[in-house]
Amino acid sequence: MDSQKTSQTIQDWVRRLPKAELHLHLEGTLEPDMLLQLAERNRILLPYDSVEAVRRAYAFTDLASFLRLYYQGTSVLCHEADFYELTMAYLRRAKADGVVHAEVFFDPQAHIERGISFAEVIEGIHHALEDGAKELGITCHLILCFLRDRPPHEAAAVLSQARPYLSWLCGVGLDSAERGHPPEWFMEVFERARSWGLHAVAHAGEEGPAAYIRQAMDVLHVERIDHGVRCEEDAMLMVRLARERMPLTVCPLSNVKLGVFSRLEDHNLARLLQRGLCITINSDDPAYFGGYVADNLLASARALQLDAQTIGVLCRNSLEASFLSPQERLHHMNQLDAIMESSGNG
Ligand code: ADE
Ligand code: ZN
Numbered sequence: 001m002d003s004q005k006t007s008q009t010i011q012d013w014v015r016r017l018p019k020a021e022l023h024l025h026l027e028g029t030l031e032p033d034m035l036l037q038l039a040e041r042n043r044i045l046l047p048y049d050s051v052e053a054v055r056r057a058y059a060f061t062d063l064a065s066f067l068r069l070y071y072q073g074t075s076v077l078c079h080e081a082d083f084y085e086l087t088m089a090y091l092r093r094a095k096a097d098g099v100v101h102a103e104v105f106f107d108p109q110a111h112i113e114r115g116i117s118f119a120e121v122i123e124g125i126h127h128a129l130e131d132g133a134k135e136l137g138i139t140c141h142l143i144l145c146f147l148r149d150r151p152p153h154e155a156a157a158v159l160s161q162a163r164p165y166l167s168w169l170c171g172v173g174l175d176s177a178e179r180g181h182p183p184e185w186f187m188e189v190f191e192r193a194r195s196w197g198l199h200a201v202a203h204a205g206e207e208g209p210a211a212y213i214r215q216a217m218d219v220l221h222v223e224r225i226d227h228g229v230r231c232e233e234d235a236m237l238m239v240r241l242a243r244e245r246m247p248l249t250v251c252p253l254s255n256v257k258l259g260v261f262s263r264l265e266d267h268n269l270a271r272l273l274q275r276g277l278c279i280t281i282n283s284d285d286p287a288y289f290g291g292y293v294a295d296n297l298l299a300s301a302r303a304l305q306l307d308a309q310t311i312g313v314l315c316r317n318s319l320e321a322s323f324l325s326p327q328e329r330l331h332h333m334n335q336l337d338a339i340m341e342s343s344g345n346g
Helices: 003-016 032-041 051-057 063-074 080-096 108-112 118-136 152-168 183-195 210-218 229-233 235-243 252-257 269-274 293-304 308-320 326-342
Strands: 019-021 099-106 139-147 171-175 199-204 224-227 248-250 279-281
Touching: 003 293, 019 293, 019 308, 032 051, 032 080, 063 108, 080 099, 080 118, 099 118, 099 171, 099 326, 108 118, 108 139, 108 152, 118 139, 118 152, 139 152, 152 183, 171 183, 183 199, 183 210, 199 210, 210 224, 210 229, 210 235, 224 229, 229 235, 229 248, 229 269, 248 269, 252 293, 269 279, 269 293, 269 308, 279 293, 279 308, 293 308, 308 326
Parallel strands: 019 099, 099 139, 139 171, 171 199, 199 224, 224 248, 248 279
Antiparallel strands: none
16 A cells, blocks of 8 residues: 555544544634635724735744734634634534544633623524534533633623523633733632532643642642643652543644644653553644644654554543543443454554
8 A cells, every 4th residue: 555545544544533622712713714704704804815824924933922813813703603603614624533522612701802792602602512513413512711811800700791601611711821820810710610510621731830730720620731731840740640630631733833842743742641641632723723633643643653552542531531421421432442443453
């Protein structure tokens, strides 16, 4: 078999493996063509006149330079229909990548501050998730993220606005510029969200120090750490993460684009896996970072020479780390095991 054919076979196999996506910002799935279409429809002036010009502008050096473009991108999302279309487009891509379940983030503060109502945002997203579940057979949960570079009282106000939609939410998260914005600032709002029965996750240890991972666990009582790759700087923390089987939702292509690692070959995810951590692979902001979840798995496998069994473990971890019920989790794991066995990797 020529190498091109082999590579196509591997790609198809990875896309067939049942997996959960646990770290995905819906606003980060805004592809350049949709960005331009929505800008025209909503009469938003952008400094680009073509898809190529948008792509040329996506040259980030770190989280701050990315976030400037990310928030500029969100400015074209104005109506319920925009959020609906964005979400449906993501679900179709996820389906093609073998995603059977997604727990997706949204950033209401980025929209409310532009005068868009919380209702328009969440209604558009929620109805797409409902239709996606029916049409595509993907289950999808929604996680409301607080922007950590804005004051905690604003996060509390957003949580109050979310109260009537509680049954549409699965959890709360913490994102945006990490350095200098420690998790402990958000203790109260996380406590309130958890008292309502919501799950808790937080970005920590992407650009910020390992101490923020500890804080997210000890103060916010999170059930997953988003990114978390800087845990390697704290040996005791690594032991704890492995012992507690605290999942890390790692995003390899994002980490390279934002300079957390200079090359994918230098990424520490394989080392973390070997140390017994529950590592999952995710796409973060795929429209900006060059790939969806299967692209992240395939690029990591290539750069770090991960074998088929390890790819299977990464998919299994994603199901284990999800907030699915034990029955749903077991169902998907059995499907995964069946594919692994039938392809000689059981
Ligand atoms: N918001 C969207 N993507 C993000 C990331 N990678 N880190 C922090 N906040 C984000
Ligand atoms: Zn993220």
